[in-house]
Amino acid sequence: MQFGLKGKTALITASSKGIGRSVAEGFASEGCNVAICSRTRSDLLATSKELKDKYNIDPLWCVCDLNKSSDIENTFKAVINEFGSIDVLVNNCGGPVTGYFNNLEEEDWNYAFEQVLMSVVRFSKLVLPKMIKNEWGRIINITSISVKQPVDKLMLSNSFRAGVTGFAKSLSNEVARHKITINNVAPGFTLTNRLYELAVEQAKDKGISHEEALANMAKQIPINRLSAPEEIASVVLFLASKQASYVTGITIQVDGGYTKSQY
Ligand code: NAD
Numbered sequence: 001m002q003f004g005l006k007g008k009t010a011l012i013t014a015s016s017k018g019i020g021r022s023v024a025e026g027f028a029s030e031g032c033n034v035a036i037c038s039r040t041r042s043d044l045l046a047t048s049k050e051l052k053d054k055y056n057i058d059p060l061w062c063v064c065d066l067n068k069s070s071d072i073e074n075t076f077k078a079v080i081n082e083f084g085s086i087d088v089l090v091n092n093c094g095g096p097v098t099g100y101f102n103n104l105e106e107e108d109w110n111y112a113f114e115q116v117l118m119s120v121v122r123f124s125k126l127v128l129p130k131m132i133k134n135e136w137g138r139i140i141n142i143t144s145i146s147v148k149q150p151v152d153k154l155m156l157s158n159s160f161r162a163g164v165t166g167f168a169k170s171l172s173n174e175v176a177r178h179k180i181t182i183n184n185v186a187p188g189f190t191l192t193n194r195l196y197e198l199a200v201e202q203a204k205d206k207g208i209s210h211e212e213a214l215a216n217m218a219k220q221i222p223i224n225r226l227s228a229p230e231e232i233a234s235v236v237l238f239l240a241s242k243q244a245s246y247v248t249g250i251t252i253q254v255d256g257g258y259t260k261s262q263y
Helices: 018-029 041-055 069-083 106-134 155-178 193-206 210-219 229-240
Strands: 009-012 033-038 060-063 088-091 137-142 180-187 251-254
Touching: 009 018, 009 069, 018 033, 018 041, 018 088, 018 137, 018 229, 033 041, 033 069, 041 060, 060 069, 069 106, 088 106, 088 229, 106 137, 106 155, 106 180, 137 155, 137 229, 155 180, 180 229, 193 210, 229 251
Parallel strands: 009 033, 009 088, 033 060, 088 137, 137 180, 180 251
Antiparallel strands: none
């Protein structure tokens, strides 16, 4: 399917690895100008080289810690300098620290607030004026199935992803008349470093191997396997497409049927 994105500029945050990286690859394969960012220069260089070799594009990469508003502003400026506009913003971030309420300190709450919610607010604020001027734009936030069904021991994700969902729905109503859509993609269990780390932690808690922990996760999913990051990316690409012009303010879970709710 042609998504009608050729020549558009897509900025994908937290995109040197995992889901963000797959999303960047999706936009590269569509012939977009691609900008990636994360904290570690060497990872960005490696991802950027892979994208360049595979898709014959010249991605822009920026070192950006999403918990620092100055890094967010610098990244925004660098993308505008290079490509002139940001047509598609994909707000991804690292997963917040795990823990039950009892294990979490105020500093954990503050960090996750900045990481999960404020990075989305800050980037959205920066990109919207130009999207409004261009009368076109897409903002897609990567959240989690925790917005539909809280996940055990992920108190911070369960709390702040819901904030992103409320923010996205409210903002989508404010900007819809400018042909800007704002949606969320909520991944289920997706095979990335993050899931591997969660499996290692679960394995430790339960006295099993991390392979068993991953197999137990897969067993809970009607499709009976974990997701590949590309399966999340393809839904992001669809929401960015011209075909998705009438879809706004929603969350699509991509979870192999894991979520129990029918909504
Ligand atoms: P990952 O750990 O594989 O990749 C995370 C990326 O974020 C990396 O590129 C890392 O460098 C970057 N990053 C981390 N902290 C950052 C920061 N402060 N500033 C800038 N970049 C930063 O994770 P993933 O599995 O791809 O997950 C992406 C998002 O999706 C996370 O928020 C995660 O919680 C969420 N999610 C993942 C799953 C899953 O099963 N993998 C399920 C639901 C939700």
